[in-house]
Amino acid sequence: MIKEANDIADVVGSYISLRPVGQTFKGVCPFHDDHRPSFDVDPKRARYRCWSCGKYGDVISFVQEYEKVEFAEALEILARRAGIDLENSKNFLQNRARGAMLDAVRWAADQYHQCLQESSLAADARSYLSSRGLEDEIIRQFGLGFAPGKGDWLLAKAQNDGLDLEMLEQVGLLGRRTDKPGLYDRFRDRVMFPIRNVLGNTVGFGGRIMPTSPMIDRAPKYYNSADSTLFSKSEQLYGIDQARNAIAKAGYLAVMEGYTDVMMAHQMGICHVVATMGTAINARHLRHLRRWTQKVVLVFDSDAGGEQGVDRALELFAASDMDLAIATLPEGLDPCDLLLKDGPEPLQNALDNAVDALEFKLGKVLEAQNAPGASLEAGKKALDSLLAVLSRVPVADSPSAALKVQLMLARISKKLGVHEQVLGKRLWELKPRTEQIRETEQQTEQRQAKPAPEEKELMELLLANPDLVERAIHEIPLDQWNHPGLKQVAGVLYALQDEGTKPEVDVVRSRLADSPIASRLLGLADNGRRNPDPFDWYGKLLKRFKEKATTPAVRVIKDKLHSAADHATALELLRNLQSKSVDSSLGAVQSTSPTTPHGDGGI
Numbered sequence: 001m002i003k004e005a006n007d008i009a010d011v012v013g014s015y016i017s018l019r020p021v022g023q024t025f026k027g028v029c030p031f032h033d034d035h036r037p038s039f040d041v042d043p044k045r046a047r048y049r050c051w052s053c054g055k056y057g058d059v060i061s062f063v064q065e066y067e068k069v070e071f072a073e074a075l076e077i078l079a080r081r082a083g084i085d086l087e088n089s090k091n092f093l094q095n096r097a098r099g100a101m102l103d104a105v106r107w108a109a110d111q112y113h114q115c116l117q118e119s120s121l122a123a124d125a126r127s128y129l130s131s132r133g134l135e136d137e138i139i140r141q142f143g144l145g146f147a148p149g150k151g152d153w154l155l156a157k158a159q160n161d162g163l164d165l166e167m168l169e170q171v172g173l174l175g176r177r178t179d180k181p182g183l184y185d186r187f188r189d190r191v192m193f194p195i196r197n198v199l200g201n202t203v204g205f206g207g208r209i210m211p212t213s214p215m216i217d218r219a220p221k222y223y224n225s226a227d228s229t230l231f232s233k234s235e236q237l238y239g240i241d242q243a244r245n246a247i248a249k250a251g252y253l254a255v256m257e258g259y260t261d262v263m264m265a266h267q268m269g270i271c272h273v274v275a276t277m278g279t280a281i282n283a284r285h286l287r288h289l290r291r292w293t294q295k296v297v298l299v300f301d302s303d304a305g306g307e308q309g310v311d312r313a314l315e316l317f318a319a320s321d322m323d324l325a326i327a328t329l330p331e332g333l334d335p336c337d338l339l340l341k342d343g344p345e346p347l348q349n350a351l352d353n354a355v356d357a358l359e360f361k362l363g364k365v366l367e368a369q370n371a372p373g374a375s376l377e378a379g380k381k382a383l384d385s386l387l388a389v390l391s392r393v394p395v396a397d398s399p400s401a402a403l404k405v406q407l408m409l410a411r412i413s414k415k416l417g418v419h420e421q422v423l424g425k426r427l428w429e430l431k432p433r434t435e436q437i438r439e440t441e442q443q444t445e446q447r448q449a450k451p452a453p454e455e456k457e458l459m460e461l462l463l464a465n466p467d468l469v470e471r472a473i474h475e476i477p478l479d480q481w482n483h484p485g486l487k488q489v490a491g492v493l494y495a496l497q498d499e500g501t502k503p504e505v506d507v508v509r510s511r512l513a514d515s516p517i518a519s520r521l522l523g524l525a526d527n528g529r530r531n532p533d534p535f536d537w538y539g540k541l542l543k544r545f546k547e548k549a550t551t552p553a554v555r556v557i558k559d560k561l562h563s564a565a566d567h568a569t570a571l572e573l574l575r576n577l578q579s580k581s582v583d584s585s586l587g588a589v590q591s592t593s594p595t596t597p598h599g600d601g602g603i
């Protein structure tokens with residue numbers, strides 16, 4: 001319904017300029033550096049395609065790509081655009097509950113904010129914030145609030161306003177009493193920092209206890225909303241809604257540790273900053289961030305504990321395709337204090353002079369080696385600690401991580417004057433045994449196995465014709481799918497059918513939003529729709545699946561052959577196949593099934 005209400009030419013036309021050509025529209029592609037109009041929009045088929053870079057999809061994927069948001073967020077944008085009440089339209093996403101949760105959190109944010117602005121209960125909180133140097137305007141911009149210490153302040157407001165108390169319990173604002181029946185406020189005597197998602201919706205809170213609170217000795221200083229379907233501590237970034245537009249201009253995003261650090265930076269005009277939610281930055285953060293930038297700068301206070309943080313960052317940097325740099329602040333000051341003391345320049349300088357994580361660590365190694373009176377052993381130990389970090393990077397599953405580690409070794413070699421081969425050998429020694437085995441296995445196996453043609457075609461049919469899924473569940477069990485990506489999709493299709501939801505491609509896309517294969521589903525479904533007689537074709541494919549299932553050894557070799565990378569491998573497999581066809585009872589071959597554990601390789 002959201003799709004129908006948003007004409008693709010209208011929507012795309014509101015982002016880029018389109019010119020009608022016959023039944024379709026043409027424009028300059030927004031997804032690559034296009035110089036002549038390569039971008040086609042076909043309103044009748046509700047699809048776009050770039051003939052140059054190959055981008056293809058519908059109105060939802062366009063908004064996803066252009067706004068750099070996820071599937072559910074793109075739906076929200078389109079719903080708002082068409083004036084559709086999401087409550088009624090996205091039940092197919094089973095997101096009705098999410099809407100109600102968002103409403104409850106928004107209501108609470110308003111109460112806390114109003115309290116901080118006006119209530120006599122918040123007088124101490126107001127003077128605390130102004131003593132921290134935060135101005136009214138920035139407090140309003142970030143929607144700060146105050147939760148009084150009474151224990152039933154929010155509860156009473158909710159009862160008065162007729163709110164669904166269970167919903168407030170579900171989002172972690174009310175808790176259930178253990179001593180007697182009833183509910184209580186979970187946030188008490190705390191300054192409330194609303195945590196907002198990219199679209200600016202509040203999804204949770206961080207609460208900082210008042211320094212004057214009688215509970216200060218037994219309560220944690222910071223307390224976050226519990227994880228829910230709205231809020232995940234290890235994914236959320238504080239201030240991302242405010243920072244989002246400043247990232248492109250700065251060319252990177254800076255990540256700090258505290259909420260007030262972020263607010264103070266904004267107050268001083270440094271807007272491309274966010275904070276993690278009391279956790280170290282992780283791969284999930286990076287996955288979100290790469291939508292906006294290729295480069296992240298971590299801001300470390302140069303106090304103790306920083307060393308470990310640097311090692312973790314280096315490991316993350318090596319394993320991802322993003323650039324991670326490290327900015328260090330003058331001794332003993334957090335960003336907020338530094339900004340208050342000296343204004344924005346020292347922080348801006350620290351950000352400008354951030355060094356990439358490897359360079360940073362190399363500097364430490366050199367420092368240890370060149371320290372006056374340093375022993376050879378100390379130098380070796382310092383180098384070992386660097387290689388140990390790199391040895392933890394899981395390169396077996398990721399050719400790009402493997403390449404990056406290789407490049408890093410080359411840099412280390414140049415800088416320290418140690419031969420690359422020596423470094424490589426030492427790195428290998430430092431790896432855990434299991435990782436060594438995995439790597440050896442992987443090197444002899446195909447990395448990007450393509451799916452067998454019948455698997456790909458069957459998936460196309462199923463995605464185009466959800467009615468076929470009911471048959472497929474019984475006739476083609478999950479273990480007959482070999483390609484890991486397609487198997488994952490089949491699993492979702494089957495699960496949806498089982499739970500009584502029609503397994504339509506858009507539902508599958510929303511369920512697999514995190515998976516690399518999600519972006520391919522629409523193309524597969526559209527291929528399937530071109531089949532004039534899907535039911536007949538399904539029968540044919542089924543037969544091919546059955547044949548394969550009865551001759552596993554041959555099947556495995558055939559699949560390998562299909563995806564063989566080079567001529568020599570293919571030839572050997574072919575020889576192997578010829579001998580096996582005679583005796584297909586060699587089941588042992590099955591144990592080396594050519595599946596890739598990750599990615600959607602080759603589709």
Ligand SMILES: [Zn+2]
Pocket residue numbers: 029030031032034038050051052053054055
């Ligand atoms: Zn393009």
